[in-house]
Amino acid sequence: MRAGGTSVAARAVACALALLAAAVLGAGCRSCGGNSGKVPPECGPDAGECPPGYFCQSGVCLCDAQPEVCDGVDNDCDEEVDEADRVDAGPCTGVQGACAAGTMECAGGVLACNVQPVAETCDGVDGDCDGTVDNGFEGVCACAPGGAGPGPETCNGVDDDCNGMVDDGLAPACACAPGGPGPGPETCNGVDDDCNGAVDDVPSIGPETCNDADDDCNGMVDDGVPNCGCAPGPPPGPVAETCNGVDDDCNGVIDDGVMVCSGGASLCACAPGGPGPSAETCNGADDDCDGAVDDGVAGCACTGCGAAAAETCNDVDDDCNGTVDDGLGPTCACAPGGPGPSVETCNGVDDDCDGVVDDGLAPACACAPGGPGPGPETCNNVDDDCNGAVDDGVPACACAPGPPPGPTAEVCNAVDDDCDGAIDEVNSLTGAPCGAFGDPCDVNSDCSSQLCVGDVFEEYCSAPCAMIGDPGDCPAGYRCWDNPSVGGTDYCRRDYGPCASDASCAPGEVCAITCDDLGTGIVTECRPAFPASAPPAACTTDAGCTTYDCFRTDVCTEVCAADADCAPGYRCVMLNESRCGTSAYVPRCLDACDCDTECPAGQYCQPYVNVAQTLTVGACDNPYPGGGPNASCNLTITPPLTCAHAICDQSGTGNCTQLCSATCGCPAPLGPGCFNTSITFGGGLGSHPGMVCETP
Numbered sequence: 001m002r003a004g005g006t007s008v009a010a011r012a013v014a015c016a017l018a019l020l021a022a023a024v025l026g027a028g029c030r031s032c033g034g035n036s037g038k039v040p041p042e043c044g045p046d047a048g049e050c051p052p053g054y055f056c057q058s059g060v061c062l063c064d065a066q067p068e069v070c071d072g073v074d075n076d077c078d079e080e081v082d083e084a085d086r087v088d089a090g091p092c093t094g095v096q097g098a099c100a101a102g103t104m105e106c107a108g109g110v111l112a113c114n115v116q117p118v119a120e121t122c123d124g125v126d127g128d129c130d131g132t133v134d135n136g137f138e139g140v141c142a143c144a145p146g147g148a149g150p151g152p153e154t155c156n157g158v159d160d161d162c163n164g165m166v167d168d169g170l171a172p173a174c175a176c177a178p179g180g181p182g183p184g185p186e187t188c189n190g191v192d193d194d195c196n197g198a199v200d201d202v203p204s205i206g207p208e209t210c211n212d213a214d215d216d217c218n219g220m221v222d223d224g225v226p227n228c229g230c231a232p233g234p235p236p237g238p239v240a241e242t243c244n245g246v247d248d249d250c251n252g253v254i255d256d257g258v259m260v261c262s263g264g265a266s267l268c269a270c271a272p273g274g275p276g277p278s279a280e281t282c283n284g285a286d287d288d289c290d291g292a293v294d295d296g297v298a299g300c301a302c303t304g305c306g307a308a309a310a311e312t313c314n315d316v317d318d319d320c321n322g323t324v325d326d327g328l329g330p331t332c333a334c335a336p337g338g339p340g341p342s343v344e345t346c347n348g349v350d351d352d353c354d355g356v357v358d359d360g361l362a363p364a365c366a367c368a369p370g371g372p373g374p375g376p377e378t379c380n381n382v383d384d385d386c387n388g389a390v391d392d393g394v395p396a397c398a399c400a401p402g403p404p405p406g407p408t409a410e411v412c413n414a415v416d417d418d419c420d421g422a423i424d425e426v427n428s429l430t431g432a433p434c435g436a437f438g439d440p441c442d443v444n445s446d447c448s449s450q451l452c453v454g455d456v457f458e459e460y461c462s463a464p465c466a467m468i469g470d471p472g473d474c475p476a477g478y479r480c481w482d483n484p485s486v487g488g489t490d491y492c493r494r495d496y497g498p499c500a501s502d503a504s505c506a507p508g509e510v511c512a513i514t515c516d517d518l519g520t521g522i523v524t525e526c527r528p529a530f531p532a533s534a535p536p537a538a539c540t541t542d543a544g545c546t547t548y549d550c551f552r553t554d555v556c557t558e559v560c561a562a563d564a565d566c567a568p569g570y571r572c573v574m575l576n577e578s579r580c581g582t583s584a585y586v587p588r589c590l591d592a593c594d595c596d597t598e599c600p601a602g603q604y605c606q607p608y609v610n611v612a613q614t615l616t617v618g619a620c621d622n623p624y625p626g627g628g629p630n631a632s633c634n635l636t637i638t639p640p641l642t643c644a645h646a647i648c649d650q651s652g653t654g655n656c657t658q659l660c661s662a663t664c665g666c667p668a669p670l671g672p673g674c675f676n677t678s679i680t681f682g683g684g685l686g687s688h689p690g691m692v693c694e695t696p
Contacts, residue, residue: 067581072109076578080541082106084456091444097126097133101429101445122147124408185350188217206310209247209254253310256286346372414448424448435461437475437492451491456548457512457527462491470495484518493517496525500561510547511559515580522577522584524559532556535589536567549588552622553603557588562611565589573608573619574685585683587611590619594661594691604645605659609685616679616690618659630669630695631656647679647692655695666693 068076068083084106092102092113102115117129122137122144134141142148143162150162155174159165175182176195183195192199200217208215238250247254277289286292311319313332333339334353341353346365350356358365366372367386374386399407399419407419412434416423424434427446434448435441439461441452447461454460465480467473472480474492481493497504499511505526512527529546533539535556542548545556558565560572566589575588592598593605599620606621626642627633633648633656634641642648643656660666660674673694680687 067579070106070109070111082109083542095129096131097129099129101443103443188214209252412445412448413450437461437463438494451489453491453493455514455527456543457514457530458494460494462493464489465492466490481517496527499524499526499559501559501565503561503565512547513549513559513577513579513586520581522580522582522586524586536570536591551588551590553591553600553620555591557590560587560589560611563592571617571619572611573617574611574613575608576683585685590621593618593620593659595659595664596667598664606645607647607659607679607681607690609681609688613685614688616659616681616688627656629656629658629667629693649695657693657695660691660693662691669696670694 066075068074070082072081074081090104092099092104092115095102095113097117099113099115099117102113104111105114115129118127120126120128120134120136122134122141124133126133126135128135137144137147142151142158142160151160153159153161155176175184176192184193186192186194186196186200186202188200188202188205194201202217205217206215208218208220214220239248241248241256243255249256278287280287280290313334333342334350342351344350344352344358346358349358366375366382366384375384377383377385399416408417409428410416410418410420410424410426411429412424412427414424426432427434429445432446435446435452436448439447441447441459441461444450444452446452449461449463451462451464452459453462462478463474465473468480468482468490470479471477472492474480477495478492479495481491483490499505502509502511505511508529509526510529511524514523514525514527515521516523530543530548532544532546532548533556534546535549535558537545537556539545539550539554539556542550544550547556547558549557551557557575560566563571566572569592570589571592572587573590574585575590576583577586590608591600591603595618596603596605598618599605602622603620604623605618606624607616608619609615610617623644624642624646626644626646628644631643632641633643633652633654635648635652645656645658647657647659649655649657657670658666660671662674665671666674670693674691675694676689676691678687679690679692
């Protein structure tokens with residue numbers, strides 16, 4: 001008993017108050033950043049404000065543990081800044097090209113994509129991440145450094161064979177050559193426009209007439225037509241039609257409206273010297289001289305006398321061959337006598353008479369008004385099935401018949417990019433095989449599914465899923481995980497068994513502390529051991545331990561359910577863990593002690609609650625800020641006087657004391673008595689009996 005009559009019970013109350021005020025026992029936080037975990041600075045009116053990451057409590061700066069974020073600060077108070085397993089944010093988002101294969105990493109307090117744009121080269125990759133592959137090398141990529149090199153020349157406006165000439169050797173019929181635009185309407189231009197092997201085989205070719213056109217396709221207009229008033233040049237130009245074997249009115253028809261059949265011959269009935277008007281008959285002439293040919297004659301066919309007329313677009317068999325408007329093709333509306341231009345529709349016809357078929361409706365003509373409608377999707381750079389996506393669902397489209405792209409470097413994407421008949425046989429980005437479902441990976445581009453998931457213990461190739469549950473629509477051993485992130489992909493997540501210690505797990509696995517499926521709770525699961533040293537090996541970071549858990553005394557620790565789960569000389573105690581946006585007590589193994597002499601140099605025997613939560617026991621830990629044995633302590637003033645062993649007797653206004661045992665005595669000037677008393681812990685752990693030294 002101390003002088004002045006203070007009882008053991010009074011000292012017990014003091015210890016409890018001291019521990020509650022300090023709120024430091026079992027914190028589990030490594031060093032609380034910036035002060036090496038030794039003595040946090042004081043604060044208050046005289047001492048000033050706390051540094052970033054601390055808050056002022058009773059005149060002492062205490063670490064304010066928060067979830068770790070990428071800001072260059074040790075937010076979660078574990079002596080590590082911006083550790084990758086807590087702040088790295090998975091695949092890069094909002095980027096294109098090569099950058100989309102990167103991951104978000106924290107560097108210098110800034111979260112950024114680890115793949116940045118580089119200068120574009122001719123390599124089949126979107127290196128500058130602008131969404132376009134090999135831009136800046138259009139038309140010359142094959143011949144540029146890094147390109148595929150010379151190939152056969154095709155009709156595509158590009159120097160394919162790298163000889164400095166574009167489409168050389170393909171004139172004059174480039175449209176019909178490989179890569180050309182293909183057949184079009186035949187015109188009189190010295191070229192086989194419709195790709196049928198014949199040049200200028202237009203249906204209307206015939207004798208030259210005075211119509212401002214090259215009727216005989218010899219390159220000259222109205223040549224050889226005497227006194228042609230319609231030919232380019234000075235007047236007279238069009239005049240009234242007369243019976244003279246000339247197209248006077250320049251409408252393309254000779255002596256129209258003035259010829260009749262009389263006496264077995266075609267005569268100019270309406271012209272001076274002609275027989276004059278007569279009843280209209282079906283003979284291709286204006287018998288009644290009213291300016292209209294064969295008008296009012298019901299069921300007129302090709303009867304009567306005289307030669308058949310040239311076919312015109314008038315829904316009449318003008319040339320009497322039994323076919324109406326034959327030889328005028330799909331452009332009849334635009335031919336002489338046709339109805340004229342109309343709104344362009346998807347029908348293979350030049351409806352608006354601008355010389356272009358189905359213009360303004362590409363590339364999805366089938367889906368446009370008047371088009372044939374949806375059909376099977378093929379590899380042709382067209383939305384054949386009218387679902388808004390081009391070439392979707394066509395395996396190995398690059399290798400199918402149709403336009404480019406053609407073969408490219410093989411990457412992991414479940415497609416035969418290089419068109420060699422094998423899918424994802426190698427990742428050209430790394431030279432390694434592509435990962436199938438469940439295979440190890442580092443980044444998304446390692447996987448055929450383009451989805452690499454996991455954590456520091458294990459990363460593996462997964463796949464999207466739609467039926468949330470275990471297993472949902474995933475293979476056995478996986479569950480369809482409901483991704484809590486807004487817009488996040490639901491994917492197959494590997495099932496890990498719950499555990500209380502390594503003994504609950506298979507060989508090669510450890511009982512690891514991790515987050516639950518929602519990322520808001522702390523759980524323990526069996527995971528593949530991290531490639532490092534097993535507890536209780538020395539460490540400086542979490543990455544130095546198979547459990548990925550380095551305690552603040554620089555020793556690897558592990559999850560436990562009893563002292564027997566720990567290495568010899570270690571015991572299982574309640575230790576606070578802060579992660580996943582929360583904190584919880586997780587039992588782990590620490591170096592056992594009854595007094596300071598049983599701990600490594602520089603460490604004290606600090607009070608903890610045993611795993612059964614029935615006793616106060618000792619474990620080697622760093623000193624807390626405050627005075628040594630028997631130093632004055634007062635937790636009621638500002639700033640408070642605290643203790644290195646976190647125990648202040650006399651209701652928090654006496655002297656500092658510490659743990660002891662019957663076989664491990666007290667250091668001077670404490671003792672010599674070692675008393676059993678009740679010590680109260682914060683965080684809901686309650687009060688538990690333990691041995692402390694008597695103060696003088």
